[in-house]
Amino acid sequence: MSAATLDARSRDEQVSALLKGAVDLHVHSGPSAMPRILDHEEAQAQAxxxxxxxxxxxxxxxxxxxHAQMLEKAYPDRKVRLFSGxxxxxxxxxxxxxAVDLCVKLGGKIVWMPTFSAKNHIDKYAAKNKQAMAFPSTREKMVAPTPLTVLDANGKLTDETKACIDLIAEADIILAGGHLHVSEQVPLFEEAKARGVRKMLINHPTYLIDCTDADMQSFASMxxxxxxxxxxxxxxSRAKLFGPADLKHLIDVVGPDRTVLGSDLGLTEAPLPVAGWREIVSMLLDLQVSEADIRKMVATNAARLLNLES
Structure with missing residues (x-):
């Protein structure tokens, strides 16, 4: 057996070991109004x-x-836990x-503020494609979205947003910023912290959200x-926007203790989620990120957000 083959096997085993106990907070399996390359059961089996x-x-x-609860019941021998929001x-x-109250009562672990319906999302994609929304692309044409924001006409958080925050705080689940612009997420998370929310997450801060390094550091300090x-x-991946150096920079901005990696996979023309995870862990090893820090970003931090600490 050649040295190259041995090295490849060694890296494969290292990646596999680092993914034992991994937690993915962002799996886009189906059924969905959008095309997906795997369904919830397949995502469960592969994970x-x-x-x-x-x-x-x-x-x-x-x-x-x-779906999560029925699949756990249907496949009791599978050890992976299933959640949603x-x-x-x-x-x-x-x-x-x-909607937040129902989420909590059904065991939901996360509430995302508006994503595809966010005014910020709609405005960004309208600017890219003047004729029609370029994204999301659903299987069938859907009713045009009504743009949503968490701010009132005076730029203050709406009372309904505050009511949602209070329910999230009481249930001790995750508040995620969705596709709101950073200018909306600043007052959102300031208010959330003041109202007792302990689990807070910004999704892809450099995509659509427009976070600067300083913004991310400010959020992390909160x-x-x-x-x-x-x-x-x-x-x-058709969603590829950045390279390894960008990933290393983003980790360094707030540090591994405040960084979570999520696959955001299941979309077409992209790897399956577990394959994406294997590639990203190998990339992190190439970037000389320590195994301890990798474990924080692929497992420990997300487990803490789900109250799964051992």
Missing amino acids: DAAGFRAILYKDHFYPGMA TALNNATGGVNRY GVYMEHSICMFVEN
Whole structure:
């Protein structure tokens, strides 16, 4: 056996070991209004085979807690835990306390502020494609979204947003910024912290959100985690925007203690989630990131957000 083959096997084993107990807070499996390359059961099976501790289903249009609970019951021998949450888009009534309350009562672990229905998201993609929304691309044409924000006409958080924050704080689940602009997320997380939210997450801060390094450092000082999407760094992904040096820089901005990696995979023309994870962990090793820091970003930090600490 050649030295190259031995090296490849050694790296493979190292990556596999680092993914034992991994937690993915951002799995886009189906069924969905958008095309997906795997369904929830397949995502569960693949994560379980890789030794993941937990995965969390994210759909922009419906809460996935029922799917998660039924699949855990249907496949009791699989060790991976399954979770989901609610995105406050038009399909769930927008920013409203009733959707948050239901999420909590069904065991949801996260509430995302508006994503595809966010005014920021709609404005950004309208600017890219004057004729029509370039993204998201759903299987069938859907009703045009009503732009959503968490701010009132005076630039203050709406009372309904505050009501949602209070429910999230009481349940001690994750508040995620969704696709709101950084100018909306600053007052959102300041208010959330003041109202007792302990688990806070900014999704892909450098994509759509427009966070600067200083913004990320400011959020991190408030206790907010930065979630970076693997799909934007791995090869053969239509969502690829950045390279290894960008990933290393983003980690260094707030440090591994405030960094969470999520696959954001399941989308078409991209690797399967576990394959994406294997590639990103290998990339981190190439970047000389320590195994201890890798474990924080692929497992420990996200487990803490789900209250799965051992």
